[in-house]
Amino acid sequence: xxxxxxxxxxxxxVCALATAAAVMSFxxxxxxxxxxxxxxxxxxxIAWYYARRAGARTGSGSRKVVAGQGSGPSPTGCASSxxxxxxxxxxx
Numbered sequence: 473x474x475x476x477x478x479x480x481x482x483x484x485x486v487c488a489l490a491t492a493a494a495v496m497s498f499x500x501x502x503x504x505x506x507x508x509x510x511x512x513x514x515x516x517x518i519a520w521y522y523a524r525r526a527g528a529r530t531g532s533g534s535r536k537v538v539a540g541q542g543s544g545p546s547p548t549g550c551a552s553s554x555x556x557x558x559x560x561x562x563x564x
Contacts, residue, residue: 477526483519487512 490512497505 474530477522480519480522480526483515483517483522487515487519490515 490508494505494508494512497503497508
């Protein structure tokens with residue numbers, strides 16, 4: 473099992489800490505919690521991006537469909553049995 477990318481882990485940690493800070497701010501009645509929520513949203517997007525990017529590099533993601541071609545893979549395989557040419561992987 474491979475390690476998760478470092479920036480994805482940092483993003484998840486910052487997201488958790490910012491969420492906790494937002495909750496504490498709102499409990500105290502401070503409106504500064506909105507800034508913490510925005511930071512949590514940004515950090516979660518960073519974590520998601522780097523985790524997904526690492527998954528694509530290792531090949532653990534699903535098939536990729538070229539934009540504008542095909543409707544994507546169905547549960548049983550390609551949407552049109554590979555005839556559309558939309559799959560990057562030619563193993564439909």
